[in-house]
Amino acid sequence: MSAEPAVVIQELTKDFELGLRGTRLRAVDHLSLRIAAGQIFGLLGPNGSGKSTTVKLVLDLLSATSGECRVFGVPSGCMESRRSTAYLPESPCFHRYLTGRELVGLHGGLCGLRGAPLKARVDEMLSWAGLAEAASRRVGTYSKGMLQRIGLAQALVHDPRLVILDEPTAGMDPAGVADITALILRLKAEGRTVIIVSHLLEQVEEVCDRVAILDHGRLVREGTPAELAGSASRQALVVDPLNPEQLTELSAWLEARGRSLLSVGPFRSGMDRSFLLTPPAGHAAKYKP
Amino acid sequence: MNAWQFSPRRVGLIARVTFLEARRQRLLPLLMLGAAGLELGAQMLEEFNFGLSELKFIADLGQGVAAFFGSILAIVASAQLFFREIDERSALTLLAKPVRRSEYLAGKFFGIMAVISLFCVLMTALIIVMLWSRETALMHGRPELWERGRHLNYAAILAVGFAHWLGLAVLVAFTLLIASFAQSSLFTVGVSLGVLVICQLQFLAQEAYAKAGTLGGRWVAGFIALLFPNFQVFNLGDVTGVEGEIGVMLLARVTGYALFYVGVAGMLAVFCFKRREI
């Protein structure tokens, strides 16, 4: 079963009609991709490179100009294909007047759940997303991070095999990003396939198994994050400060072993990480369970 | 496989959300405004003490107000409730679920019709209560005129209300059809109002061409008659007055006429909506 790829995209092309003159904009250009089941796959590229459009084509929210895509072997034009997919749109907007519980319940109902199992599943999803306390508040009153998480909860309510997340961490603080990253890794551990759309390689390289980079709707590169970042053949050491003589010694030591010292500089802790290591008081209460 | 056929349950869920949205937009209190206006008008009539013709006035006024407010409501509510989800992009999450576009549209239709039905029931009930209490008062004032019981045929008034409701269902279906390819709710409202006017007035053109038109003119008129439903069909109040009878056959014909147009408009709307890029 896992031999069957989760998504197969073949020569997919999408033209948007612009205005009345018949001018067209090619958002996706003869794109072919194969996403194996059980992977976390990163879809990367600059703004306007056609990532969101590709994802919407996979979900049949847009219809392709030419080419085809299949989800677990089912053409994405069939409603069947959406049975096994979950979708978190970029800057998600939900029915603001529903409470969190009603929203997840609505989507669960649309996926065919009903009665007691639906209720149980909704509660399960709400606590999974860490929203059990806010469940009876209107979605319109949620913060950005909470919206992102309720979005995940509604997307995953029907236990899908393929999860598509369009910029799931946009506009979130480092602690929120860490939360989402943890959730994504949990999805993979549960055996699901995850597609993450992003425009930053750094953001996804830690979680993704494979990455494709789009530009102007075309596939530019595909591979593991390490291959794409060129880091497969590199390694970083963090050491106590060395003086110039010691550095010369070190590089001689390396050269004797056929290696070379490529870069030396001051140590910069990522802002993200230091923020996480020492969360300001008050903030910790908000995010840590 | 079977579980993924057209599902009334999914339609019901979407209808419910649509109705909730209408409630949140405070469309319903707005309707009460129409009812309040009607009540006020009837109070003013009472001062003149017209007798039996006063009851006719009340009925005409009530049905007129219901028709006017009902049509506005049908168009505005349909356009609003359709575009709200598209503009807010919450339609995106709904349609990313295993939901057919046809189910989505049907859900919208029934959700809007729930609002419309509430309005029709309220207005008809109000009209009947007003007529009944006024007739009772008049009966006590001049018993000699009411020797043979009540003059008003309340069943016929109900039937008028029902036919009116059918007309609004057709209007909602047409508005949704326009919305299914339109890009904005303002455009939808504008075009729908135009369609409403054509539907209301086309019978005049039919009559004129039937009498004096050239063959070509009659063809055009006939074509328009097929394309746009004749809304006079749903206006049974004019046909019968308040004392007349409304036959079951007539009602069945009107129902059939409405179902036909709702069905055709619905199918076209689904056809357009399937191609729509969300």
Ligand SMILES: Nc1ncnc2c1ncn2[C@@H]1O[C@H](COP(=O)(O)OP(=O)(O)OP(=O)(O)O)[C@@H](O)[C@H]1O
């Ligand atoms: N509905 C539409 N009509 C016309 N053009 C569109 C439409 N949607 C997207 N486009 C165009 O298609 C191109 C690709 O858009 P898309 O949203 O897929 O980019 P993206 O890679 O997701 O970018 P971002 O990182 O900014 O989200 C853009 O040039 C955009 O202007």
Ligand SMILES: [Mg+2]
């Ligand atoms: Mg995008």
